[in-house]
Amino acid sequence: MTSHASALPDDIDTLKAMLIAVATQKDELQAEAGQLQGETATLKAELVRMAAINERAEERITNLHMIIKQLERARFGRSSEKLDGDQQAFAFDEVQTALGMIEAELEAARPTGERRPREARPRKAFPAHLERVEIVIEPEAVACACGSCQPVRIGEDVSERLDVTPAKFRVIVTRRPKYGCAQCKEGVSQAPAPGHIVEAGVPSEALLAHVAVSKYADGLPLYRQEGIYARDGVEISRNTMANWMGHVGFHLAPLADRILALIKEGERVYADETTLPTLSPGAGKTKTAWLWTYARDDRTFGGQAPPMVAYRFEDSRGGENVERHLAGYTGLLQVDGWGAYNRLADARRADGALTLAACWSHYPGRSFISSTAAEKLDSGGKVGGVCRHKISDWRKESKSGFGFHGLVWAGSRSACFQNLCSASRFIFRLVAM
Structure with missing residues (x-):
């Protein structure tokens, strides 16, 4: 449109058309400006939201770094700084939880059309005994180009999700009607009440x-x-x-x-005892009690009996407890070096002596030689390579496979004496039996 009055037409209708065109163009420009302002506000809000998401993600990443540092300390730090198994498992749980939160938040931040479908991963099938509740979702409309559609089912996609029904209380009402004779008016009949714990x-x-x-x-x-x-x-x-x-x-x-x-019917029994803090009535403090454990597991020996464990609670760690628990048992008992078990191998025991076997995981030594290999020691007490027997070889030499007799610490004579007097003392207490 020209800005000079001389260039304007003299026709009134033409001028009106030009004014209407100018007004329409102005309205379009104003609408476009409003739309741009709305988009600008939306973009600013999105920037603020993404900044908040990024800030939360950075915070979680910082926490993850702290957890990783704790795990590194647990693995490579001094023994006094190491975490136990439960603490390490808790740390891994926290890492996985934080990763899940970051993944869900980033997925929700994407526009709906840009969300990527989750990649199919191999998943272990749910147990067959679980109840299956089927939900069929039919399409609202069937895509058809002919206009006279006759839908035919050609397939389906099936997915399974694990669900849970929370425990809920209910009241069981038991009624026991009483019956009497309407004629004689004598006697009352009623079912007995069921027994309960x-x-x-x-x-x-x-x-x-x-x-x-x-x-x-x-x-x-x-x-x-x-x-x-x-x-x-x-x-x-x-x-x-x-x-x-x-x-x-x-x-x-x-x-x-x-x-x-x-358990006592088995050929071999594994026994151990551990402390158990127990409340002391009236004292408001805890006292040390003991939990005695007896296990039987014959699967590694070709047995068909299922594994089983029995526990006995006692106030002491005395030998009278294990003697009472294992009354009548005369088989093989695998234990550590606690002296309470020695009385079970006494020939004067009422039920007869049983055989004690050591637990190799409790033995602090690393090299063993059998009584046969001990004869091959040279005069200096040094052990040749042929004398270092594996535990499996030593068991083959022993008829029982579990006895202590002839067990010798491998090393020089002076070192042997020192080790026998310290680290191996608890095993050799049983040799004299």
Whole structure:
């Protein structure tokens, strides 16, 4: 449009058309300016959001670096600074959780059309015994070019996701109707009440099993279970559940005795004991108790019996405990060097002496020679390469395969004497038997 008045047409209709065109162009420019301002605001908001995502990602990456440093310290640091297995597992869990959060956040930050489909990875199949709930999602419309579509199913995509139904309480109402004779008016008939572990109590056997497994197998204390159940409006005090566990323990005692009896029927038994901090009633402190463990596992020897373990709780580590636990057993007992087991190998034992076998993982030495190989020691006490026997070779020489007799520390005579008096003393206490 010209800016000189002389260049404007004299026709009124033409001038009106030009004014309308100018107004339309102005409106278009204003609309375009508004759209650009909206896009600018959107871009600014997106920049702020991406900056926040980046900041959170940087923070998580920093935390991951700290965890990696802890793992490096646990692996290469001094023994006093090393983490135990549970702490290392916790650190790896934290790393995996942080990586999952970063991956999900970055995936959500992408526009819907730009999100990449997740690559198919080989996945272990879910157990066959799990219930399958099928959900069929039909398309809202069927793509068709002919206009008179007759849909035919030609295939399907199937995916499986693991789901869980949270535990929920229910009330079992048991009714026992009473019946009497309408004619004679004599006698009342009623089914007897079923027996329960907690007589006249509220818990079903399923609830008792749930509480017991949560406490003893899953490590969930009763006070935490009390809070979990309270969320469902079910008030069960920890003292009540503790009383229930006492009833459960009483009724499971025969099963525990049966397991120990089956263990003692085996040719060999593995035994060990460990400390167990226990509350001392009235003192408000803990005392040291002992948990004795007896295991049987014949699978490596071609046995068909299933592996089993029995535990016995005692207040002491004395030999009278293991003697009472293993009464009647005269087979082979594999233990460490604790002296409480020595009385079991005494010929004066009422049930007869049993055979004690050492646990190689407890032995601090690294080189062994058998009694036959000991004869090949030269006058200086040095051991030739032919005398260093593997444990498997030593077992072949021994008829029993587990005896201690003739076990000699390999090394010079002076070193042999020192080691026998210190590191190997606990094994050679059993040689004299």
